Amino acid sequence: MAIISRAARFAARTAHLRASTIREMLKVTQQPDVISFGGGLPAPELFPTDAIARATQNVMERYGAAALQYSVTEGIPEMRAWVAQRLGRRCGCEFDPDAVTIVNGSQQGLDLLGKVFLDPGDHVILEDPSYLGAIQAFDAYQSRYLTVDTDDEGLIPASLERVLERADPFPKFLYIVPNFANPTGRTLSAQRRRQVVAICEHFGLPIVEDDPYGELRFEGEYLPSLIACKTTAPVIYLGTGSKIMAPGMRIAWLVIPDEEIREKIVLAKQGADLHSGTLAQYIFAEYARDGASFDAHVARIARTYAARQAVMSEALSASMPRDVHFTRPEGGMFLWVTVPGVDTAALLRISAEMKVVFVPGVNFYPRRNVHDGMRLNFSNATEKNIRVGVERLAHAIRTYGG
Ligand SMILES: Cc1ncc(COP(=O)(O)O)c(C=O)c1O
Structure with a gap:
């Protein structure tokens, strides 16, 4: 034996x-x-417990069994359209709902990115310090990390440039939380946003922009998302309902204008869980339908x-x-x-x-x-x-x- x-x-x-x-x-x-x-x-x-109870009731009356059925991997059309519209409004530009994939928490988005980008030993560029959950997600793919220095204005562009000039093997992507970062609460300044995007464009490095807190600004001015910058560097944006609705719903989204990357992500998600919960998506979309409230x-x-x-x-x-x-x-x-x-x-x-x-x-x-x-x-x-x-x-x- x-x-x-x-x-x-x-x-x-x-x-x-x-x-x-x-x-x-x-x-x-x-x-x-x-x-x-x-x-x-x-x-x-x-x-919003009462409003979610009402939304659930409405969903069951309006959609019935369809809200309990299997659905498509990319997410229900109502959710994808809502994400494209809301992000577009915030960024002052248009996003195609087809660029949106609904995922089971942005944590799943990070895992899927690891799955499609990372072979054992590959490098990921991280801010130092960085979100622990991202490190955990990428660790599962046996990645290694190149770290970039940060200060009160977030990631330091000159440090990113230095790291990229020396990197071997060349990293697969930069992972960055530009708004009110976890763990530091720091925000990448407007000028540095432009510099970071320009550097990534120069080196052809994809950017993973993780933005769970962007909507929770309570002071100061809105700063443009990296995904709203005109650039040839592929930008993959992660947003979530966890901090503006409820984390237990596990509704989050990837916005990926690059079709090739998106297709890989959708296939990886199909293998992982077929799709995010249909009922939670319908309830979220129903609750969020009234934009003013x-x-x-x-x-x-x-x-x-x-x-x-x-x-x-x-x-x-x-x-x-x-x-x-x-x-x-x-x-x-x-x-x-x-x-x-x-x-x-x-x-x-x-x-x-x-x-x-x-x-x-x-x-x-x-x-x-x-x-x-x-x-x-x-x-x-x-x-x-x-x-x-x-x-x-x-x-x-x-x-x-x-
Ligand atoms: C930077 C960052 N990314 C991702 C997540 C995971 O969020 P979600 O609940 O959407 O999986 C968190 C949660 O705290 C976070 O701080």
Whole structure:
């Protein structure tokens, strides 16, 4: 009888999968007295539960069995048209609904991109730090990473250029979160957007623009999406309903003007799950059909997060030691704190005992080489809890130092 060794039991790519600290931490935060700045959860009290109940009723009356049937891989026409129209309105240009593929969360979009672009050992260009979920998705395809430096205006174009000049093998794409990035809350400035697109065009490098927070701007001016730039560099845009509707619906979208890339993505999705849930798509489309009330809903989310960000910034200014720095994002759900000389993974152990948690920054660095950052989420805690949580955190930092 042939005996399979333990090592050979799983595919080699599983060796690269890393446990998500964030998911692990979410378990700790189930305890009711812990204040969590850790997860990336939207404020649940803003989910439009009644309106979704009505939309569901309408869908069942209007579409009946069709809403429960298999449907096409690309997504139902109502959803694709809505995405093209909404993104077009925001960007001031037209998108063809045929360029839209509805996916099961933008997380699935990232996985599909890995599937169609990445062979083992291929390079992906990432901002340093970058969204952990993207690293996890690409890790499954045994990719390697080239990192580009960032500052308060986001990715530094000169660093991107340097990395591309030296890259061997040449990378498959740049992955970037230009608006209110996860984890830093930083936004790529208008001038840098033009520079990044020009560099990618020069090198023929595809751009993956992940934009879950773009609609959640609560201050400052709209900045053009990379996909709206006139360029020959292929741009693949990811948007999601998770932060402007509800993440549990798992409705998100890829917008890919390049037909060849799109076809590969659709085939990969067909193999993965045939299509995203028909019922959730119909309910989303029905709820979003009334554009004015959808806009009002998104504006309410942005207002709430603006107030929470302001409370968090104020509390940080008031209670943190002088050398602690933090970003003041103009939108989104996260801000980034730098605590010089502190290993924030060790700090988390102290702060968890004091019943406040966050995500240590090291998790967002592909090379796990920077230890003094932390990501704080401001969307999910009440203003009162934000004040109490920041005080506990400041106490934890002082305890660490002492
Ligand atoms: C930058 C980024 N991309 C993708 C995702 C995944 O979102 P979705 O719920 O659409 O899968 C998140 C979620 O937090 C995110 O922050």
